Amino acid sequence: MKRIFVKTKNVRAFVALAEKLKNAKSNVPKIGLVYGEPGLGKTNTILWWSLKQDAVLVTAANGMSRIWFLKTLVTELGEEPKKRAYELFEQAVTKLIEHPQILIVDEVDYLVDSTRAIETVRDLHDRTGIPVLLVGMGAADKKLKRYKHLYDRLLGIYKFEPFDLEDVRKIVTTLCEVPVDDDVIEIIAKNGNRLRQIVISILKIEELAETNGYKRIAKQDLEL
Numbered sequence: 123m124k125r126i127f128v129k130t131k132n133v134r135a136f137v138a139l140a141e142k143l144k145n146a147k148s149n150v151p152k153i154g155l156v157y158g159e160p161g162l163g164k165t166n167t168i169l170w171w172s173l174k175q176d177a178v179l180v181t182a183a184n185g186m187s188r189i190w191f192l193k194t195l196v197t198e199l200g201e202e203p204k205k206r207a208y209e210l211f212e213q214a215v216t217k218l219i220e221h222p223q224i225l226i227v228d229e230v231d232y233l234v235d236s237t238r239a240i241e242t243v244r245d246l247h248d249r250t251g252i253p254v255l256l257v258g259m260g261a262a263d264k265k266l267k268r269y270k271h272l273y274d275r276l277l278g279i280y281k282f283e284p285f286d287l288e289d290v291r292k293i294v295t296t297l298c299e300v301p302v303d304d305d306v307i308e309i310i311a312k313n314g315n316r317l318r319q320i321v322i323s324i325l326k327i328e329e330l331a332e333t334n335g336y337k338r339i340a341k342q343d344l345e346l
Contacts, residue, residue: 123324127170128296130289132158132282136167139278140175143253144224151275152253153244155230157262158282161316164257168226177224182232188239195225195246211242218250230256234265244272284315293317298324300331305341 127133136156143152158164172179178198182191192210193203199217204210218225225246233239247254256262263281266273285293290311294302310323327339336343 123299123321123328124297126296127166128293130163130285130292132163132285132289133167133170135280136164136282137171139280140171140224140253140255142278143255146253146277148251151247151277152251153247153256153272153275154254154278154280155256155258155263155266155276156280156282157258157260159260159284161318162282162284163317164282165228166317168228168255168257172226175224177226179226179228182227182229182239184232185235186232186239187236188242191233191239191242211245214246215249218246218252222250222252224253224255226255226257228257230258231262231265234262234268237269240266240269240272244269244275247275285311285317285320286315287311290315290320293320294324297321299328300336300339302327302339303341306339306344309341309344 139154139156143154146152156164168179171177178195180191180195180198189207189210192207192214196203196210196213196217199214201213201217204213227233227243233243243254243256246252256266258265263279287308291307294307294310306327310320313319313323330336330343331339334343
């Protein structure tokens with residue numbers, strides 16, 4: 123299977139939202155939310171995009187406190203973390219003002235249980251003016267509504283949706299080492315619209331082709 127990043131509809135919508143945050147005027151809040159169920163490519167998308175952009179990525183963890191979040195952020199910014207929360211906060215603010223970057227917080231659901239941690243994200247945005255992109259699971263939208271001061275600052279929200287047939291066709295034709303007929307792609311789409319399911323189908327097709335010497339896979343060749 124080819125190692126290529128596929129730009130699905132979700133990816134294009136993510137990029138559009140990220141660019142909207144980056145290009146927003148200075149007097150406009152620059153916080154966005156991307157959320158959705160597992161298996162739709164959110165993490166792969168933010169890793170791909172953050173590597174191409176001037177971005178700092180923090181992945182939240184279960185039980186993450188304000189000081190834990192700040193230490194992680196300061197470390198990602200290339201600084202040696204100080205000990206106290208207010209020192210860490212000022213470290214992060216100073217660094218982000220000196221070198222503005224978009225801040226991406228993945229697995230933001232883990233921060234929602236800590237009022238001080240999630241409010242720190244808002245404070246960082248307000249003090250520095252940097253764009254902040256929050257990435258969460260399927261209920262992240264509802265969870266963040268509990269924090270009105272943060273939620274009201276959201277400039278854009280996008281929910282990752284399951285792949286449609288066009289997305290599946292693009293994924294299969296881009297990644298699969300063996301050409302496949304359109305009706306095979308339709309079968310793959312019916313078998314699952316999550317990335318892991320599609321990848322498994324592609325691997326099975328490639329194994330089938332290698333085992334039998336097929337140069338192209340048709341519907342009658344399949345037992346997915």
